[in-house]
Amino acid sequence: MIIIMKAGSSDAQIEQVSEKLKAMGMGSHVSKGIERTVVGAIGDERKIDIEALEVLPGVENVVRVMKPYKIVSRVSHPEDSVVDIRGIKLGGKQIQVIGGPCSVETQPQMDSAAASVAAAGCRLMRGGAFKPRTSPYAFQGVGVEGLKMFRRAADKHNLPIVTELMDVRMLDTFMEHDVDVIQIGTRNMQNFDLLKEVGKVQKPVILKRGMSATISEWLMAAEYIAAGGNHNIIFCERGVRSFETYYRNMLDVTAIPVLKRETHMPVIVDPSHAGGKAWMVPALARAAVAAGADGLLIEMHPCPSEAWCDADQALSPEELTALMGELRAIAAIMGREL
Ligand code: PEP
Ligand code: MN
Numbered sequence: 053m054i055i056i057m058k059a060g061s062s063d064a065q066i067e068q069v070s071e072k073l074k075a076m077g078m079g080s081h082v083s084k085g086i087e088r089t090v091v092g093a094i095g096d097e098r099k100i101d102i103e104a105l106e107v108l109p110g111v112e113n114v115v116r117v118m119k120p121y122k123i124v125s126r127v128s129h130p131e132d133s134v135v136d137i138r139g140i141k142l143g144g145k146q147i148q149v150i151g152g153p154c155s156v157e158t159q160p161q162m163d164s165a166a167a168s169v170a171a172a173g174c175r176l177m178r179g180g181a182f183k184p185r186t187s188p189y190a191f192q193g194v195g196v197e198g199l200k201m202f203r204r205a206a207d208k209h210n211l212p213i214v215t216e217l218m219d220v221r222m223l224d225t226f227m228e229h230d231v232d233v234i235q236i237g238t239r240n241m242q243n244f245d246l247l248k249e250v251g252k253v254q255k256p257v258i259l260k261r262g263m264s265a266t267i268s269e270w271l272m273a274a275e276y277i278a279a280g281g282n283h284n285i286i287f288c289e290r291g292v293r294s295f296e297t298y299y300r301n302m303l304d305v306t307a308i309p310v311l312k313r314e315t316h317m318p319v320i321v322d323p324s325h326a327g328g329k330a331w332m333v334p335a336l337a338r339a340a341v342a343a344g345a346d347g348l349l350i351e352m353h354p355c356p357s358e359a360w361c362d363a364d365q366a367l368s369p370e371e372l373t374a375l376m377g378e379l380r381a382i383a384a385i386m387g388r389e390l
Contacts, residue, residue, distance in 0.1 A: 053093040055105055058112040061089060065110030072108060076100055098122065119314075121271045123278035124285065129316040135256045135284045137232055138212045140175050142256075142286060143318030147383050147390045148347040150214050150320075151372055152178035153354075154362035155191070156198035162205035164354040168369035170209035173376045173390075176233070177202075177211040178349055182218050183361060184239050191360050199229040214258060214349070220249045227253065238263045238290055238325075241273050251280020258349070260288045260322070263301065267310055274317065287311055287319045288349060289340075291326030300328025300365075303336050308343040320347035324365045330356065333367055334375050341382045341390075348379075 055069050069091050070080040079094035093100070097118050105114045119125050134143040142148045151174040153165050162179065169177050181198030183191065194201070199215065206213045212232035217223060218240060226234060233256045240246055241262035250257050257277055261270050274285050289308060291301025303326035311319045323336030337348050353359040353366035367375065376390070383390040 053097040053100065053102075053105075053117060054115045055091040055093065055111055056113040056115065057089040057091065057110050059087055061110035065108070066091065069105065069108055069111065072105060076104075119271075120268070121275040123283065124271055124274045124315045124317055126314060126316045131316060133283070133316045133318065135286055135318055137176065137256050140212060142320070143346050145388050147341060147345070147379070147388050148176060148320075149174045149376065149379065149390070150176040150178045150347065150349045151352045152214075153359060154180060154324075154351050154366065155183055155360055156181045156194055156202050156215075157360050159201045159204065161354060162201045163208070165352065166205040166209050166211060168352065168354060168372065170211060172352075172369065172373040173380075174372075175211065176214055177206045177209075178214045178235075178351070180216045180235075180361075182216060182222065184216070184218055184237050185361075196225055196229075199225070199231065203229055217246070217250065220246050223249055223253070227255070231255065233258055233286075235288075236260060241265055241270065244273075244276055247273060247276035248280055251277040251282045254282055254284065256284040256286060257282065258286045258288050258320070260290050261292065261304075261307070263291075264293045267307055267314070271311075271314060274315070283317075285317045286347070287315065287317060288322055289319065289326075289345075290322035290349075299326070299332060301326045303327070303339070305339055305343050308340065308345050312344055318346040319344075320349055321345045322349040324349070324351040324362070324367075328365050330365055330367050330371065333365065334371075334378065337375060338378060338382055341379050341386065344386070350375075 073080045081092040083090050102114050134141050151169040156179045181193050183193035214233040216235040216237050235258045238260045291303045294302040321340035323333045351366045352372045356366040359366050380390045
């Protein structure tokens with residue numbers, strides 16, 4: 053951290069800054085120029101309240117030099133981290149596609165979806181038993197019964213299951229049903245109490261980007277999980293709010309290389325909630341793989357027109373199979389596998 057003093061600041065003011073830093077457990081180094089003096093803070097600046105320094109007399113500006121996130125930062129771990137999901141590696145050479153319906157509906161729907169997901173070549177399955185809906189009158193998910201249906205359907209094909217946790221009170225139930233990957237949805241990216249709790253378990257967590265979160269806020273949200281001891285974190289870009297109304301969200305493809313640079317943790321993309329229409333999903337999925345995504349989260353329903361939730365954006369089993377073929381070719385160009 054660097055504290056830049058105002059032109060003409062007095063020696064007493066500079067001394068006060070050094071004293072304040074000392075009281076905060078930091079060292080200091082004063083560098084006097086012809087016009088300006090800067091004070092360099094020595095120590096871990098992450099715990100320091102920047103405002104407590106900015107208010108001191110004679111201080112013009114305080115600049116952080118360290119990233120506010122530590123465990124998730126690539127600085128602390130230069131190699132890519134690979135998250136192991138029951139033997140399936142996410143973040144390595146192999147790209148993982150997580151396919152499945154928006155919501156768990158019935159046992160036959162889940163059985164059929166699981167068979168199609170496996171047949172298309174996906175190694176993991178998605179499906180929400182608890183749904184965060186904009187309207188309280190809309191279908192809210194089938195709840196705990198849905199976790200059972202999901203487990204039964206996926207186990208037949210040995211597919212690990214990915215499902216959203218909205219309420220911290222359901223975490224024990226998720227553990228009892230041995231949910232393989234806990235999804236934290238866009239609306240909960242900054243639910244810090246929820247993040248702290250999933251930080252205490254060792255289950256892999258997919259952390260979706262808040263719909264208007266900056267990359268820095270997203271990294272800090274992941275740091276909450278990591279700080280609790282759970283380093284099995286997967287970032288998921290799912291589109292951000294924009295001025296555009298043609299599609300549901302704007303897929304931030306730029307975030308993929310930025311995150312790959314800033315963090316060692318895997319980055320996946322959800323093209324379904326970005327575009328919001330099935331016909332857009334293949335183009336966005338192809339772009340994501342070409343941009344370096346480690347995986348995709350794609351909605352697929354055995355009969356999209358009958359889906360209880362997000363019918364517009366669900367691929368049919370045939371469309372998912374066709375897309376997997378295209379993605380395989382792009383992965384090969386990228387020196388990866390699918
Ligand atoms: C979902 O994946 O089912 C979902 C609700 O996504 P998001 O949190 O990105 O809206
Ligand atoms: Mn959905």
